[in-house]
Amino acid sequence: VPELPEVEVVRRGLERWVSGRTLSDVEVHHPRAIRRHTPGAQDFRDRLIGTTLSAPARRGKYLWLPADGPTGQGLAIIAHLGMSGQLLVVDPETPPERHLRVRLAFADGGRDLRFIDQRTFGGLFLDDLDAEGLPLQLAHISRDPLDSLFDDERWASAVRAKRTGIKRALLDQTSISGIGNIYADESLWRAKLHGERPTAALTRPVLRGLLQHIRDVLGEALAQGGTSFDSLYVNVNGESGYFDRSLAAYGQEGRPCQRCGAAIRRESFMNRSSFSCPHCQPRPRAAQSS
Numbered sequence: 001v002p003e004l005p006e007v008e009v010v011r012r013g014l015e016r017w018v019s020g021r022t023l024s025d026v027e028v029h030h031p032r033a034i035r036r037h038t039p040g041a042q043d044f045r046d047r048l049i050g051t052t053l054s055a056p057a058r059r060g061k062y063l064w065l066p067a068d069g070p071t072g073q074g075l076a077i078i079a080h081l082g083m084s085g086q087l088l089v090v091d092p093e094t095p096p097e098r099h100l101r102v103r104l105a106f107a108d109g110g111r112d113l114r115f116i117d118q119r120t121f122g123g124l125f126l127d128d129l130d131a132e133g134l135p136l137q138l139a140h141i142s143r144d145p146l147d148s149l150f151d152d153e154r155w156a157s158a159v160r161a162k163r164t165g166i167k168r169a170l171l172d173q174t175s176i177s178g179i180g181n182i183y184a185d186e187s188l189w190r191a192k193l194h195g196e197r198p199t200a201a202l203t204r205p206v207l208r209g210l211l212q213h214i215r216d217v218l219g220e221a222l223a224q225g226g227t228s229f230d231s232l233y234v235n236v237n238g239e240s241g242y243f244d245r246s247l248a249a250y251g252q253e254g255r256p257c258q259r260c261g262a263a264i265r266r267e268s269f270m271n272r273s274s275f276s277c278p279h280c281q282p283r284p285r286a287a288q289s290s
């Protein structure tokens with residue numbers, strides 16, 4: 001699933017290519033792509049045609065395009081890329097892609113915005129924005145660590161009050177958003193923390209250090225266009241990022257740790273995998289016996 005850097009790369013592309021443009025047509029090619037828009041395809045189309053898109057915003061792994069129109073303001077198209085969703089800007093003459101789900105055409109006759117999704121886990125839906133410009137359905141998603149209003153001390157307090165492991169806490173989108181398996185493993189490797197370490201036992205300096213590593217990892221990944229562990233993660237022009245070449249832990253099973261040379265291990269975690277260094281990131285004792 002795309003995480004913060006991959007979604008931010010898409011957001012920046014949309015800002016460049018679709019901000020300020022007015023929608024002239026909306027084609028829904030597959031109902032599953034708008035399943036979260038419960039009033040259906042006709043309503044989706046009717047409400048969007050004639051609206052003008054403004055600068056896209058993002059919270060965690062969600063991004064949205066405010067769509068202000070003749071009928072009023074405060075509407076937004078929310079995009080969730082899911083496992084394989086792509087938002088591409090393409091010439092309107094380009095034939096429909098095999099997995100084209102939604103096509104947005106513009107009154108200026110320029111490039112379309114197309115939502116393409118091979119596995120159809122992602123989708124688009126409409127929502128109203130609250131007074132702060134946040135879609136109502138995303139109100140439960142926390143600010144992300146690159147947000148200037150993210151409160152480090154509040155996060156540290158909340159995490160220390162929980163009975164959970166630090167990796168689960170990093171994946172909890174209601175307390176810190178935008179981090180998934182890849183950037184959790186990379187940040188924990190940098191912080192020399194095993195993901196099963198109980199959060200209640202982590203000190204504030206350790207948590208502050210972890211946040212710094214998270215910001216570094218996300219910033220570096222963003223600068224490299226994100227991670228293309230799956231060739232389906234692309235920017236609006238269909239290009240892949242290359243942070244996968246810089247990964248120190250995620251997906252590196254058996255390769256030497258860049259710090260100590262021990263072979264990176266893979267452990268099962270919530271039906272997926274966690275990658276860590278057995279030497280730099282020892283398992284906590286309580287977790288060893290379970």
Ligand SMILES: [Zn+2]
Binds near residue numbers: 257258259278279
């Ligand atoms: Zn190591």
